[in-house]
Amino acid sequence: MGDLLSGSQADPSCRENLAKVTGASVYTFDIELPRMLHGKLLRSPLPHAVIRRIDATAALAMPGVVCIVTGEDARGLRDPFYGVGLRDQPVIALDRARYVGDVVAGVVAIDEATAFRAAQAIVVDYEPLQPLMTIDEALAPDAPALFDGKTPGIPIPVGAGCSSVADPANNVLYEFNFGYGDAAACLDASDQIFTDTFEVSRINHFHLEPHVNVAHWVGGRLEMWSCNQDPFLIRADIARIFGIPLHGVRIHTPLIGGGFGGKSYCKMEPLVALMARKAGAPVRLALSMDESLLTLVKHPGRLTLTTGVDREGRLTARRADILLDGGAYSDASALVAVKTAFRIGGGYRWQAIASHARVVRTTTVPSGSFRGFGGTQAAFAGERQIDMIARRLGEDPLDFRNRNMLDVGEPFAPGDRGMDSDLHAGLQDIADRIGHGAQKPGHGIGFAVGVKDAGGTGNHAQALVRVTQDGEVMVSAAVVDVGQSAASALCRIAVEALGLPLSSASYAPIDTDHSPPDNGTHVSCGTLVTGRAIEQAAMEARAQIETFAAERLGCDRSEIVLDGWTVRHNNVTHPLAPMVRAYYGGVGWEFIGRGSFKEPYDPTAPMGARNISWMPCWSAAEVSVDEDTGRIALHKLVVGADPGRALDADVCRGQIEGAAIQALGQALFEELRYQGSDPENASPLTYRVPRAGDLPQVFESFVAEHRLGIGPGGLKGIGEAGMLGIAAAIANAVEAATGASLTALPFTPERVLAALDARPERIQSRTD
């Protein structure tokens, strides 16, 4: 294993992993082109302002400065706006800045330092406008409108029982309703009804490779190296924005240094293209991490849930009122609202759901996709309330969950796919692992079962599998490697179908000129959706190989048995390599199989297509609380998830644990805060993410293979799962330990102390 040249490194995961531990991996961050120039951006220091005038004279006069790009340059574009469905974000601020960090000017220069100095020399004349820093400020009756007129684009199309509306009210970007059954009647008929409100916080992805793009125009055609995880979406956005054909844009996607949703959908890619076009030379723009912190966050928000229970302790109906802070621009807000509202019922059986979500515009960092896409917000509120209800009913939280949880095959919602994990078995597993009922005095144990859909709405992917005359396999698809070992997983699916060793396979670099398209690397869909396409492509290549051999041997294809890189016919083994060479000559031939997968649209399903899989996260926490300081000690954390079938157990473990520790950060301390209208901690020095010392004293994870997914061999995605249940499990454990009810993230010592003080017995003792 230690020898760099040994054969054990020959399979694709070993090749890519070897590069990572020797510093040889190439990220977009490392791309360099001849004559390449560098960009830096000037950002608004004000949360809301009219841009009266930009004076770049001094900056342009500086030696080494090539050009300055402002809203004036963007105005000439065919359509200078982007966003998911609803497109309100300009490529660069046109006449108004809407948050601290909004891009106002871009400088191109011979090096980064010169560009940085020149950006500081640009003088902007702002007319300050009233900031709207919170949902409540933006919804106030006298709040100024953050945008004039109707939002361009279309709201997300949805299916049965749903409505999707853009611009329903002043400063409300989007409204979504999802439901089935008669929630009002069910709640009226319930034995008990509980209403609770939960607050979720604003966190940043904090991927270590900053947002970085290199753009280069040749003869009116754009070539770009991008860290974006959606190469074909970027191609489409840039073609639309610049008014050029799809094939006028070529996107390369090297290895990505972490994303977690922060590098999905269009960001500054069109701006880099614009800077390169104006400069007439290749331009690299690498944001600093301070800038990435001001580029995208996870939606903060407030969720009020009203939940009914009947006399037998069965859940009846849930009504949800969800307010999400979308920040200054749309980005993927509408989609996040859809998913938050849809997922609010969690893994339980309901007679009725009435879920109502709104995205409010504020003068803060735009909110968008973040590992779980509204699933974590919904799971925190939902699983916290389930526990609170069990406690109020005097029930064991496990018994209450088990009575109400969906069984295998039961649909999550009418018209949708059945549950493809055994939720009860997973719950029993975490109960055993955490030592339910045997905790130490003063310690509390809490559970949560987060559930979300995965695989996407009507997603599709295409794939190519090419097999050379020597039996080497090249797998080509558009799933981007963000650290989830996509290349290795997809190669494994192809070689299983071909019966060839994993060491024979490679994953082709992603290049929109050559790679078959997909929807983007999202929603834990890669191994399932693209995996199905690859399996089909490999089977087609296999059929071509068998047909070729049958023709050469003068027999029927059914008489041929493919065995490694030989065929057997009548118990005689024929090596394939010489057979192919004998027919096609020395250069040889490739068998090229094509595959595709498309989940069809279905108007009877709530999302407009049946969800491709379900993604549970079983979580359990054991805590104690220092009642003098409010500090939570996390003694043990258990987290498990179901990939259906694990192609690589270590990789699945890494996905589950990595997501869980991100969720731990959000639960205990991580938050991007504002002080008045200024970001308070938007720098890596002040924005705290989990470090090794923040690990729980005991941290245990498990991979549960329930083999019920519709991917090859029963597999499904797992990337987002570990994020879902952690915060609720910790809060539930705190309540079990102390009686203090935490309903807002993160659980800072101040919040814990306040919750301890708010306990009924504490209030009682103060009034006595």
Add this chain to the structure above:
Amino acid sequence: MRTVPLEMTVNGVSRQCDIEPNVVLADVLRDGFGLRGCKVACDQAVCGACTVLIDGRPVAACSTFAFATRGRSVETIEGLASDHVLHAVQTSFLENYGFQCGFCTSGMILSIVALLRTHSTPDETLIRDWLGGNICRCTGYAQIVEAVQLAAATMRGHP
């Protein structure tokens, strides 16, 4: 800007170059010597991605002036394997899957090499403490901690 001469040892080889006095070590390594395994992430000596070893001690190359390395020995990830044989920490990272996206990995491995050179039998508390200088946003750290334990055992077995 005037330049100053710089002499230092990089991965065991004596190197000379002229640098501007305000240039940081990460830029000299990446742009001057093509050692792009040194990754710059936070650029504020917070995350540890750019960690290299100077005279055996881990430092943030993004925030160290290049001139400060005059006459010193710099080790980067590219110099860790010798004669095509990986260092025990690199091997343990491969065997334990101690990385995902890999952007923190160069710095993480070099920090651990420095740890294991000074502490041959680190307990888990010391490992967690030592890794406090390196952020990994992907793994959740447990597989990295196990990789350190495995590497320590390997290095004790093969002194």
